[in-house]
Amino acid sequence: KLVLTETIDEEGNYRFSFGTSEEWDDETKKLEDFIPGEPLLNHQGTRIWIIGIKPEFKDELLDYRTFMKYISATWWEIIRNYKVTFIVNFDGVDRKVELPDLPKPLKERSFNNLRIRGIGEIRNLILRYCEKDVSEEFRGVAIQRGGMTVLRLPVYVETPIKSRIYGYCNFDSDLEMELKKCEMPNHFGFFNRKTWNHVREHVKRKIDDFLLEITPKREKIMIETRTIEEAVKLINDLVSDYAPELLTGPPIEGVRSRKKTKVLVPPREAQQIRIDIFRPNQRKFEYNETLVINCEIANDTNDKKDLFFKLTLRHFEGTYKHKSRYELCIPKHSRKKIDIQLIDFDDKKDQAGEYIAEGILEDRNEQLHKRKFAFYLDAEPPKRGKAFVKEFSGCYGKERDGTLRYFAKWKNLPINEKRVLLVVWDHPEFVRLRENTRSKKAEIREIILYFTRCGIDEALKKLLELKYGDNTLDLDKIQKIKNLCDEMLYEASLRIV
Structure with missing residues (x-):
């Protein structure tokens, strides 16, 4: 889609720009080049033209409920502080934009007059972690300029925490003016300029510090060796039954020859x-x-x-x-x-x-x-090919101080060349699983099933790699492999006593 934007600022300066969400130009053309005969904007404010809009987006844009949410999330500061009234009328009915009630904060950090050397001053930076989920349009940290939310910096943490965090920051007049020079003509972002880059990184560091305060510290997790061994045996039994090609090794000298296993789905x-x-x-x-x-x-x-x-x-x-x-x-x-x-x-x-x-x-x-x-x-069994999983081991997604590692959001790391599969001990799903079981026996069962599920996910990847490697991977093969892994998981649930 093509977006045309006219703006007249508080000093009466007119500006026109055009482009897409990825690229803008405010020098080479005028409004009349796109819409001949259309009068120019003649008062302070902004007028936006959207050319070639998709029908489904048009329907969404003209949904007054969605539009009112958008207005409240963008102009909340002047609605709250200056009692400005916005009226939306798409169908002949005047509707006043109201701010939603945000949930009560469990923890809040407030920073005032933060000086960024050589750049300017952040007047207020407020970060809040709430007892309940925040409305999606208010999540993240709002970057305010001129009473408007230009963008929201996302919070990079697991969803249960991320959905409960919101905040905002505003600036002194000097830094506000410098940020205005970096602002995109559509007012929905900043160009990659020095002032914005320094502000963004400074705010992100404060967000990271706040996350360390609210996320639980890493705890040592102990799982019995016997439980892990049972999970190893179960995943290897399943792979042997359903995907023996993943266990195949070179012929063993001195062992009675066998016909090559025919792999059946x-x-x-x-x-x-x-x-x-x-x-x-x-x-x-x-x-x-x-x-x-x-x-x-x-x-x-x-x-x-x-x-x-x-x-x-x-x-x-x-x-x-x-x-x-x-x-x-x-x-x-x-x-x-x-x-x-x-x-x-x-x-x-x-x-x-x-x-x-x-x-x-x-x-x-x-x-x-x-x-x-x-x-x-009274005889040695023939050596099998490689066990698919020789060992389940563990690693932590968080450092001891709570810092997230790059794999913190993964359930496990890819199985390595030694056939060791590292499960992320402190992954939120694994934590909830252990916390929600009502007995030790139930906990052991769920841990074995969780480990096995991680192993099945790795088997799925390896099967796809095999088919891709011999140029036989197509949509039908992908579906068959997916079904096979679903059956392995079903079988695992039945086999765990």
């Missing part, structure tokens, strides 16, 4: 009747040790289900170690744990090597779901 919706958990207590067993299988069946349908679960254990050469069958009655929208008998190993009966456990879920008519896992008796 899981169905978009989790199967309603399924073997939800099927895993051993460990991957390698010695003779006289016992295999304990953790197995749960989920029924997410609206009906009770009568089911059969068949379990087989066999050596990879074909010899069966165990067979069993369980009858189940599972109510609608529920889960049932199967108490599978413990399985012992005897060096006189059982052959060493790889075993395959297979669970099959059936009703009276068909097979519904099947899952497998491998374990090893």
Whole structure:
């Protein structure tokens, strides 16, 4: 859009400028070059012409409620201090602009007569942190000139705090005059000039000091090692099940060759009747040790289900170690744990090597779901490829004095080449999660899920990188990868006991 601006100041000086929000010119053309025959502005004030305005913006601009908010946020100082009245009439009805009631401050800093060497003096700088959110149009620190808000400096801090901060600053007559020379013709900003740059940086430093006063200081956060280890195991199990290409490593010498894993994209919706958990207590067993299988069946349908679960254990050469069958009655929208008998190993009966456990879920008519896992008796399991996450560790988004680091707003840093994923301990979401849990058990569960979610986010990035690297990334692939990661998160929620 093209904006034309006419201005007559208090001394009667006329000025015309034109341009866009990014670029302005106040020397080469006149109003008549754009609107032939249009009389010039003939009184003190400003007239703005907007050429080629978008219909939706025009509708918003002519919404009297929006316009009145804009007037109150821009001219609040002269409305408050000089009792100036603004009347808005877009539809034949006079409406008086009123200032909103701002929330009560919890903390306030007031600076008076701040001298900026070689520049001038800030007469008043007021900063307030409130008990409730401030109206969006008043957030930030208003830079006042001539009783008008020229712009608002944003506050760079997490949203729950940022939305409760507002303030303003005004200047002595000398600095006001210097800032006028820097002001854009549309009165909505300043050019990149010395005076404005020094004022801006001085105010920003005061804002930063104020933020250090109101933001909580960094506290030491302790999380049990066992909780972190459970999160590592969970994310690696999920990646192994859903995105094994992220675990792939070079062939290991001396290990029985296997066919290359075919990567299948899981169905978009989790199967309603399924073997939800099927895993051993460990991957390698010695003779006289016992295999304990953790197995749960989920029924997410609206009906009770009568089911059969068949379990087989066999050596990879074909010899069966165990067979069993369980009858189940599972109510609608529920889960049932199967108490599978413990399985012992005897060096006189059982052959060493790889075993395959297979669970099959059936009703009276068909097979519904099947899952497998491998374990090893008196033999070293083949080395897997890289674990996707070897370790979850932590870092702080704040320095000890409360200063924000560059990654303070991130949940975690990108996983590094050592497969360590650094979680930002003091991220507001992680803090709220720990504060809002009602028991230690619930807190541990939520921490594991939070860590796992961070790991899934990293898996999403890596999968996108892989597809981009082999030139197969398109919108359909992006959606499939997104769905796959959603399913991983869904599965994580179910697996955490």
